[in-house]
Every structure is written in structure tokens, then in C-alpha cells.
Amino acid sequence: MLKGFCLALISVIGVLAGPSRAAEVPADTMVLLTENLPPFNMAVDGKNFAQEANIEGMAAEVVRETFKRAGHKYSMTLRFPWERIYNLAREQPGYGVFSTARLPEREKLFKWVGPVGRYEWTLLARADSPITLTSLEQAKSYRIGAYKGDAIGERLLAQGLTPILALRDQDNVKKLLSGQIDLWATSDPAGPYLARLEGVRGFKTVLRFNTAELYLALNKATPDVVVNRLQQALDQLRAEGFVDKAAARYR
Numbered sequence: 558m559l560k561g562f563c564l565a566l567i568s569v570i571g572v573l574a575g576p577s578r579a580a581e582v583p584a585d586t587m588v589l590l591t592e593n594l595p596p597f598n599m600a601v602d603g604k605n606f607a608q609e610a611n612i613e614g615m616a617a618e619v620v621r622e623t624f625k626r627a628g629h630k631y632s633m634t635l636r637f638p639w640e641r642i643y644n645l646a647r648e649q650p651g652y653g654v655f656s657t658a659r660l661p662e663r664e665k666l667f668k669w670v671g672p673v674g675r676y677e678w679t680l681l682a683r684a685d686s687p688i689t690l691t692s693l694e695q696a697k698s699y700r701i702g703a704y705k706g707d708a709i710g711e712r713l714l715a716q717g718l719t720p721i722l723a724l725r726d727q728d729n730v731k732k733l734l735s736g737q738i739d740l741w742a743t744s745d746p747a748g749p750y751l752a753r754l755e756g757v758r759g760f761k762t763v764l765r766f767n768t769a770e771l772y773l774a775l776n777k778a779t780p781d782v783v784v785n786r787l788q789q790a791l792d793q794l795r796a797e798g799f800v801d802k803a804a805a806r807y808r
Contacts, residue, residue: 586630587783589620589773590642590654593635594726595750596807597656597674597771603754605637616656616673618803619794620773623670626790629783638724640706650778656771658708668779670787671772674804676744678709678767681752683733684759688740693718693766702729702738708769709742730755744769746808 591598593605597616600607612635624631636642646654647666656674657663680696682688690696693716703710703720713720721738723729729741730752740763741748752760775784794800 586632586651587624587775587779588649588652589624589631589633590646590652591617591633591635591656592637592639592642594656594747595754596746597676598635600635605635607635609633611635615804615807616771618806619673619791619800620655622794622799622803623673623773623787623791626794627786629787638706639704643706646774646776648776650776653773653775653779655773657774658769659772659774660708660712660769662711663708663774666777667774668777668781668784669772669774670784670791672770673773673791673800674771676747676769676771677765678712678769679743679745679748679762680764680766681733681741681743681748681760682739682763684761686739686761686763688763690764693764696740696764699739700737701740701742702732703742704729709744712767713742727751727755730757733760 591612593599593603594614596614598612598614601611601613609632612633617633621633642654643657646652657667659669659671680690680701688699693713697718701713701718701720703713703722704726705722705724707726710720710722720742723732726743726747729738729743732738733741734757741760743751745762745765749760752758773787
């Protein structure tokens with residue numbers, strides 16, 4: 558009886574400790590995780606959880622069509638926060654995450670398919686702000702808001718800046734308006750898009766400091782044959798104009 562109880566307890570612990578999607582998805586189906594990063598990927602209702610057809614955005618359309626073209630099964634889930642889903646994809650075989658900036662420090666952590674989008678890293682200020690910048694070095698004396706776990710915030714930290722990190726990037730819209738931060742480190746088009754969703758227009762760009770391409774990052778255990786098949790499918794879609802048309806629908 559004690560043995561049976563212990564086995565049951567171990568089973569329960571395993572369910573609680575493991576990723577919840579793992580038990581719901583067939584073994585031959587890749588689990589794709591994403592976040593609210595408009596206009597690249599976002600929940601139709603704007604909430605922090607969505608699945609399958611309730612996820613939209615230019616990158617979501619590209620990733621979805623890439624898997625269909627490659628003939629590979631997938632499930633797509635939007636979750637929060639970004640750090641959690643990023644780490645799940647890094648640690649769990651059969652998982653992938655998008656849209657992810659492909660940076661040198663991340664190169665060996667994943668296998669990559671893309672690009673599925675492109676954006677510019679920017680510092681935004683209020684329209685009435687007197688701040689003018691020509692380099693990131695000049696921004697060190699200002700309070701900068703950034704998104705926790707995002708590549709932009711990570712790059713600021715690596716370059717000796719001390720951004721104030723928010724769990725949701727859209728929270729920085731209100732922080733900038735209220736004067737809690739002087740600058741918002743975000744991207745174009747995501748930053749202006751998020752501001753419009755909050756009913757705000759007129760933020761000005763005071764610095765553009767990088768251009769990054771966004772990718773689907775797959776767990777390192779993903780077979781190369783699968784990665785290559787997905788990349789070939791994406792390349793075909795790009796050549797046919799699908800990628801450009803998907804981007805145009807969200808501009």
C-alpha cells in the first residue's frame with residue numbers, strides 16, 4: 558500500500574513539474590510558443606493567453622504557413638511572461654519560440670529558422686522631451702524603460718546601462734507618459750504599435766541603434782532534417798511573396 562502511494566505521489570509531482578503542454582501534444586507535433594509582440598505575434602483579444610487561430614500577426618502567419626508548407630505538425634500557444642517561454646524552448650526537446658532576435662550570444666542555444674521578421678531597436682521619448690542623442694553612451698544619464706528578458710534590454714545591460722525592466726513592454730507606454738522613465742527602449746514597428754493600442758500617438762524616436770532580424774528558435778535537439786525542411790519551406794514562401802504580403806497586412 559505504501560509503495561502504491563509513493564508511485565502515485567511521484568506521478569503527481571511529475572505532472573506538476575513538467576510543462577503542461579507536453580502531456581497535451583502528440584510526440585510528433587512541435588510545440589510553438591510565442592508572446593504578445595505586436596504586430597509580429599499577438600492574441601486576437603489582446604490577452605496573455607491564446608491558442609492556434611486566436612493568435613495573429615505578421616510573424617505568426619509566416620510561421621504557421623511555414624509548418625503547413627513543410628508538412629510538419631505543430632501546436633501554437635501564446636503565453637506570458639517571455640522569459641518563461643524562452644527558457645521552455647531552450648530546455649525542452651520538441652519546443653520552439655518566436656519571434657526571437659538571433660544574437661551572437663544566443664546562436665549556440667537554439668537551432669534557427671528565419672528570418673520571420675525584421676525590426677529596428679530604438680529609444681523613444683515623449684513628444685515634448687528635449688532629449689537628443691547620437692549614441693547609447695549619451696543615454697546612460699537617463700532613466701530607460703525596457704522589457705524584461707528581451708534582446709534589447711539584454712543589450713543595454715551588456716553595454717553598461719541600467720534599464721528599468723517591465724514584465725510587459727506596453728507598461729512602458731504609461732511609464733513614459735507619467736514621467737517614471739525618460740526613454741523607452743523598444744523596437745520599430747512594435748513600440749509605436751503598442752503605444753497606439755494604449756491610445757497614445759506622438760512619441761518621438763531619439764535614437765536608432767540596431768537592426769535585428771527575428772527568427773523561430775528551435776530546441777537544440779530538433780533534428781537537422783526538420784530544421785532544413787522548415788527553412789526550405791520559408792525560403793519558398795519568401796520567394797513567392799507571402800512574407801512581404803503578411804507584413805503589409807499589419808502596417
